[in-house]
Amino acid sequence: MSVLIENARVIDPVSGFDRVAPVCIQGSEILALGEIPDGFEPRRRIDASGRWLFPGLVDLSAHLREPGEEHKATIASETLAAARGGVTTLVVPPDTDPPVDSPAEVELISRRAEQACGVRVLAMGALTRALNGEQLAELAALKRAGVVAVSNAQCPLASPLVLRRAMEYAATFDLLVALSAQDAALAGSGCVHEGAVSTRLGLPGIPEAAETAALGMILALVEQTGARVHVNRLSTRRGAEMVAKARADGLPVSADVAAHQLFLTEMDAADFNPFCHVIPPLRTQRDREGLREAVARGEISAICSDHQPHESDSKLGPFAETRPGISALETLLPLTLRLVEDGLMTLPDALSRVTSGPAGILRLAGGHLTPGAAADFVLFDPDGRTDISPGTWLSAGTNTPFMGWSFSGHVSETWVAGRPAWTLPVEIAA
Amino acid sequence: MIAAAYPARQLPQPGPLPNDLQLTSTGQLRHLLTVEGLSRELVTEILDNAESFANMNEKAVKKVPLLRGKTIVNLFFEASTRTRTTFELAAKRLSADVLNINVSTSSATKGESLLDTLRNLEAMNVDMFVVRHQQSGAAHFMARHVEPGISVLNAGDGRHAHPTQALLDMFTIRRFKGDFTRLKIAIVGDILHSRVARSQIHALNILQAGEVRVVAPHSLLPAHVEDLGVHVFHNLEQGLRDIDVVIMLRLQRERMEHAHLPSEHEYFQLFGLTQRRLLAAKPDCLVMHPGPANRGVEIDSAVADGAQSVILQQVTFGIAVRMAVMSMVMGVRSA
Numbered sequence: 001m002s003v004l005i006e007n008a009r010v011i012d013p014v015s016g017f018d019r020v021a022p023v024c025i026q027g028s029e030i031l032a033l034g035e036i037p038d039g040f041e042p043r044r045r046i047d048a049s050g051r052w053l054f055p056g057l058v059d060l061s062a063h064l065r066e067p068g069e070e071h072k073a074t075i076a077s078e079t080l081a082a083a084r085g086g087v088t089t090l091v092v093p094p095d096t097d098p099p100v101d102s103p104a105e106v107e108l109i110s111r112r113a114e115q116a117c118g119v120r121v122l123a124m125g126a127l128t129r130a131l132n133g134e135q136l137a138e139l140a141a142l143k144r145a146g147v148v149a150v151s152n153a154q155c156p157l158a159s160p161l162v163l164r165r166a167m168e169y170a171a172t173f174d175l176l177v178a179l180s181a182q183d184a185a186l187a188g189s190g191c192v193h194e195g196a197v198s199t200r201l202g203l204p205g206i207p208e209a210a211e212t213a214a215l216g217m218i219l220a221l222v223e224q225t226g227a228r229v230h231v232n233r234l235s236t237r238r239g240a241e242m243v244a245k246a247r248a249d250g251l252p253v254s255a256d257v258a259a260h261q262l263f264l265t266e267m268d269a270a271d272f273n274p275f276c277h278v279i280p281p282l283r284t285q286r287d288r289e290g291l292r293e294a295v296a297r298g299e300i301s302a303i304c305s306d307h308q309p310h311e312s313d314s315k316l317g318p319f320a321e322t323r324p325g326i327s328a329l330e331t332l333l334p335l336t337l338r339l340v341e342d343g344l345m346t347l348p349d350a351l352s353r354v355t356s357g358p359a360g361i362l363r364l365a366g367g368h369l370t371p372g373a374a375a376d377f378v379l380f381d382p383d384g385r386t387d388i389s390p391g392t393w394l395s396a397g398t399n400t401p402f403m404g405w406s407f408s409g410h411v412s413e414t415w416v417a418g419r420p421a422w423t424l425p426v427e428i429a430a
Numbered sequence: 431m432i433a434a435a436y437p438a439r440q441l442p443q444p445g446p447l448p449n450d451l452q453l454t455s456t457g458q459l460r461h462l463l464t465v466e467g468l469s470r471e472l473v474t475e476i477l478d479n480a481e482s483f484a485n486m487n488e489k490a491v492k493k494v495p496l497l498r499g500k501t502i503v504n505l506f507f508e509a510s511t512r513t514r515t516t517f518e519l520a521a522k523r524l525s526a527d528v529l530n531i532n533v534s535t536s537s538a539t540k541g542e543s544l545l546d547t548l549r550n551l552e553a554m555n556v557d558m559f560v561v562r563h564q565q566s567g568a569a570h571f572m573a574r575h576v577e578p579g580i581s582v583l584n585a586g587d588g589r590h591a592h593p594t595q596a597l598l599d600m601f602t603i604r605r606f607k608g609d610f611t612r613l614k615i616a617i618v619g620d621i622l623h624s625r626v627a628r629s630q631i632h633a634l635n636i637l638q639a640g641e642v643r644v645v646a647p648h649s650l651l652p653a654h655v656e657d658l659g660v661h662v663f664h665n666l667e668q669g670l671r672d673i674d675v676v677i678m679l680r681l682q683r684e685r686m687e688h689a690h691l692p693s694e695h696e697y698f699q700l701f702g703l704t705q706r707r708l709l710a711a712k713p714d715c716l717v718m719h720p721g722p723a724n725r726g727v728e729i730d731s732a733v734a735d736g737a738q739s740v741i742l743q744q745v746t747f748g749i750a751v752r753m754a755v756m757s758m759v760m761g762v763r764s765a
Contacts, residue, residue, distance in 0.1 A: 199652035200466070202566040202589030202625055207653075272567040316545055316575075318565035318587070 056088025068097025237290025309397020619679030
């Protein structure tokens with residue numbers, strides 16, 4: 001199908017394109033941008049006056065709970081929530097049940113995604129068999145099956161030697177290794193940042209050193225092995241500084257941060273709020289500012305949702321017994337745009353952290369608007385509002401500390417491969 | 431008609447806890463979850479009420495009908511002898527009916543959630559829960575989810591709070607020393623894992639104690655402990671200098687397993703309270719311990735049983751303080 005979208009402010013953070021211009025879509029791809037080619041006869045015309053058009057979001061870490069935990073969420077429910085939030089590509093960590101440690105699980109996930117609303121779902125493969133941290137999974141087979149990276153999710157590796165071997169073996173196939181920087185022994189049974197709040201609440205804390213010690217080990221082994229490594233979900237200022245220095249030294253390292261880390265601190269958990277129970281934990285205001293600066297400077301080149309939907313029972317208990325995680329697909333774009341309102345960065349820069357930034361880390365073709373690229377984009381109404389409320393929430397997990405927050409603008413339509421995956425219902429738009 | 435007999439209840443929603451969860455809109459005590467945030471007036475009122483119950487407890491007939499017809503459930507997810515029995519005695523002396531439930535040997539081990547346990551007991555029309563739980567925040571969680579009109583008393587949650595213990599300690603100090611503003615108090619031992627220490631520190635600061643010290647090795651102190659309003663010492667002699675009250679904390683044996691300390695022997699050498707060490711404190715310094723004491727580990731028997739020790743008086747006063755709190759949350763006053 002051919003579509004002409006007219007009068008939208010088209011923003012492409014990669015090329016710097018930012019003006020009101022027509023966008024021509026042919027089939028699943030963008031045919032032209034800024035001009036209408038001779039002989040282009042659109043079957044459908046959309047007048048997008050007053051709206052923005054930018055690339056669909058690429059989320060580097062979203063748990064969809066399928067297979068294995070369908071009582072929490074499904075690929076169908078969460079891809080719809082993603083589309084509503086402007087996300088067109090989701091990367092799922094391998095810690096499903098069973099874990100993604102063979103091509104069968106990769107195929108299962110892509111089949112389920114094909115039956116859903118159209119949002120692209122990409123799997124990360126397990127670094128070790130059953131994520132046991134000891135024996136390597138069959139990484140070459142996983143790569144053939146289409147995984148975009150390999151990771152041990154939040155499961156610890158048995159030793160630094162396993163990590164070294166895993167990096168070396170993955171580097172053989174130029175596979176990206178995605179790692180969580182948290183030393184399991186130093187983190188212990190901790191459930192909040194170790195500091196003034198953990199002391200007052202008597203909750204076991206996770207010290208900053210749990211992140212920096214693990215990161216030190218990872219960076220030393222990147223230097224040793226030359227493997228491409230991506231660090232998921234940094235939580236400390238010091239950790240961000242270590243990654244920035246490693247990148248400046250030319251190491252093949254990238255990092256992301258969960259959007260909630262840029263807005264919340266340990267103080268938000270100070271009333272035992274189970275919705276602020278996340279791993280890595282919310283840290284100090286100083287850490288939050290450090291992470292924001294690193295995002296603004298591009299040292300952290302991606303913001304992810306770290307989406308972890310839960311059923312309500314998982315959050316009904318004393319703080320440490322509740323399951324960690326936030327249902328976050330629908331707040332990724334609003335929080336990222338709030339960074340622009342806060343004066344931290346320009347709109348194109350902020351958009352790049354959730355589009356071309358993460359796409360570049362995975363070496364994906366998407367995340368930008370150019371002729372020939374996939375037609376994955378968002379039509380966004382900057383004059384609307386997004387009220388985070390149970391009535392409009394689409395994710396099966398309602399575990400968000402942002403319930404009740406109100407954001408400027410709303411997603412009008414999300415398109416994947418030249419087709420709308422989600423359109424704002426008329427009654428909400430009005 | 432059945433629908434009318436069983437009114438629809440709201441599904442429990444997880445979420446943050448209101449700051450004033452333990453107070454009514456008029457500032458009266460509704461639950462007792464933590465000492466933190468209580469006013470000096472309210473703490474003083476609890477201690478004053480406890481004073482009248484303490485006098486009553488010395489009489490031949492030790493029972494008043496203040497809570498007649500009320501049902502109190504002692505819900506203990508962790509073993510306890512002293513705290514549970516003094517709560518039980520306090521309830522009985524107020525003429526309440528008492529149910530003791532030891533959950534560590536009960537349905538929680540069969541996978542029942544805390545909320546389900548709570549709902550099942552509520553269905554028996556109880557008026558008050560006295561709860562001890564291994565998780566910090568458990569009492570807050572229960573207070574958030576109980577039916578209106580039911581009170582929750584925290585008898586110890588994780589490392590977080592043990593408010594009645596701290597209040598009975600304040601009662602003991604006030605009985606023997608009077609005005610808090612001139613007192614220097616040292617808390618010695620495993621502050622990191624101690625809910626008692628946290629509650630004592632809050633209570634002493636609310637009562638405007640002259641100086642609150644903690645004495646421990648770094649490995650037994652929580653991060654930023656000084657933010658709670660204490661001076662930190664790592665040497666027992668220095669920490670005890672000119673002290674009016676010393677509170678010794680119990681050292682759990684498992685601290686050695688997790689590398690907090692090398693041995694009980696070395697701990698006693700450095701932080702154990704002996705008669706000789708006690709000489710650094712004021713001559714009339716009180717020696718306190720929330721119990722149960724490990725003799726020869728944190729405290730020498732000669733000190734625990736010595737003239738300056740008020741360890742057994744703490745237990746006695748514990749009943750009066752718990753009677754005061756129980757009657758206050760039920761909205762009745764002592765005679």
